[in-house]
Amino acid sequence: MTITLNEQAIEILRKNDRGGFTVPTARLYPYQWNWDSAFVALGFATFDRTRAWRELELLVEGQWPNGMIPHIIFRRDDPDYFPGPSVWRTAGGKFPSGGISQPPVLASIVLSLLEQGGEGDAAKARELYDAIFAWHNWYHTERTPEGHDIVCTVHPWETGRDNCPDWELGLDRMAVDPDIDPYVRKDTEHADASQRPSKLQYDKFVTIIKAGRDLNWDQKRLTNEGPFLMADPGIHFILLRADRDLLKIAQTLGLDEHIGQIQKWIDTAVRASDYLWNDRLGAFCARDVRSGEISQGFSSASALCFYADAGTTEQRKRSVENMERIASKVQFMLPSWDPDADGFEAQRYWCGPVWPQMNHIISEGLAEQGEQELANRIRNDLASVIQQSGFFECFNPVTGAGCIGTDFSWTAAMWLAWATPTKMAS
Numbered sequence: 406m407t408i409t410l411n412e413q414a415i416e417i418l419r420k421n422d423r424g425g426f427t428v429p430t431a432r433l434y435p436y437q438w439n440w441d442s443a444f445v446a447l448g449f450a451t452f453d454r455t456r457a458w459r460e461l462e463l464l465v466e467g468q469w470p471n472g473m474i475p476h477i478i479f480r481r482d483d484p485d486y487f488p489g490p491s492v493w494r495t496a497g498g499k500f501p502s503g504g505i506s507q508p509p510v511l512a513s514i515v516l517s518l519l520e521q522g523g524e525g526d527a528a529k530a531r532e533l534y535d536a537i538f539a540w541h542n543w544y545h546t547e548r549t550p551e552g553h554d555i556v557c558t559v560h561p562w563e564t565g566r567d568n569c570p571d572w573e574l575g576l577d578r579m580a581v582d583p584d585i586d587p588y589v590r591k592d593t594e595h596a597d598a599s600q601r602p603s604k605l606q607y608d609k610f611v612t613i614i615k616a617g618r619d620l621n622w623d624q625k626r627l628t629n630e631g632p633f634l635m636a637d638p639g640i641h642f643i644l645l646r647a648d649r650d651l652l653k654i655a656q657t658l659g660l661d662e663h664i665g666q667i668q669k670w671i672d673t674a675v676r677a678s679d680y681l682w683n684d685r686l687g688a689f690c691a692r693d694v695r696s697g698e699i700s701q702g703f704s705s706a707s708a709l710c711f712y713a714d715a716g717t718t719e720q721r722k723r724s725v726e727n728m729e730r731i732a733s734k735v736q737f738m739l740p741s742w743d744p745d746a747d748g749f750e751a752q753r754y755w756c757g758p759v760w761p762q763m764n765h766i767i768s769e770g771l772a773e774q775g776e777q778e779l780a781n782r783i784r785n786d787l788a789s790v791i792q793q794s795g796f797f798e799c800f801n802p803v804t805g806a807g808c809i810g811t812d813f814s815w816t817a818a819m820w821l822a823w824a825t826p827t828k829m830a831s
Contacts, residue, residue: 417813418814426460427442430813433809437464438477439474441814444815454518461515461529466478473543487590487591492588507563508564508565516653530654538663541648560614569756576633585615639706642715646712648671682716685701688707689720690707702743702746705739710724736804737786739783740802758799765824768780788824796812797810
């Protein structure tokens with residue numbers, strides 16, 4: 406008997422469950438990833454709300470005393486993954502972890518669950534609130550470089566958009582540390598190497614990890630002294646939206662203590678958005694903080710200005726024009742990188758493919774800001790590629806072919822929570 410896509414998606418989430426937390430996919434990503442878990446909770450919430458909240462509770466268990474929630478939590482050392490805990494060598498939290506973070510979508514996911522739910526959900530949100538506030542505070546203090554108002558990133562992996570051409574500005578200014586230990590990549594054993602980051606990029610990724618170790622993972626020093634420092638529209642707009650959503654959580658739960666501080670973060674971020682504006686391209690773009698050079702391609706992160714309720718009327722108009730231009734170049738929206746820019750590759754990780762979780766938040770923001778036609782196109786296109794190709798990590802925007810990991814958790818979650826026709830009809 407043929408099972409439905411909804412049933413397949415539920416089975417994927419159950420199969421990738423590791424006892425309260427979910428791996429993105431077996432072997433390729435055998436640990437708990439930060440923003441993956443947040444999005445996965447939305448999928449679980451469609452059929453098991455208790456399990457959805459447990460996903461987030463176990464994510465917060467990895468928080469460091471300084472407030473950072475790391476990008477990976479290593480509850481064991483799995484030989485299928487590099488770089489594992491023996492490479493990161495952190496000691497910041499209850500478990501070994503990565504020494505960087507990831508886009509802070511957690512507050513927005515918690516607000517979504519809170520708004521959908523009842524009394525029990527309010528109690529769960531209250532239990533997570535202090536940890537989320539501390540994480541946002543960490544971003545606004547330890548990832549805001551001296552002399553700047555904008556939150557930045559110290560590693561392309563922290564952005565979640567690992568090898569996007571955006572990062573070449575910062576990576577090109579870096580040298581590979583000749584003292585990095587020899588290593589063997591594992592990702593290319595489990596996925597097509599042509600769809601993964603290059604060897605040179607990996608050497609530089611590992612160089613940044615070594616810099617963090619050399620600084621004993623002092624996060625403020627890594628921001629100000631590390632080899633890579635860029636402002637990312639993805640982190641910036643996701644954090645701005647998350648601050649707005651954290652403020653709503655505080656107001657809903659009657660938690661008044663931090664409201665003034667959260668509002669200051671929001672006001673500062675709204676002003677700082679112009680730092681990312683590329684007027685020549687008409688888009689919010691990544692920027693190298695030390696050189697001032699700005700990226701020259703419209704990425705999926707550029708489209709998140711709507712999700713953050715940021716940008717002037719003119720900036721939003723030009724952002725829509727860019728998306729309409731891109732829509733004429735591809736069959737499925739929204740590619741992670743501009744098809745008209747240098748570096749576009751339709752199947753190489755963040756150099757072109759459509760990403761399910763990005764389509765979700767981009768479309769949500771567009772709909773909220775009155776761009777319903779474009780929002781619908783992006784939502785429907787994700788449904789179409791999943792129906793065509795299955796539950797891959799990401800998808801070729803030209804052909805719809807699946808890329809990288811299979812039976813992928815956040816793709817299953819986005820289908821259940823957002824892209825399935827039964828959800829669209831409700």
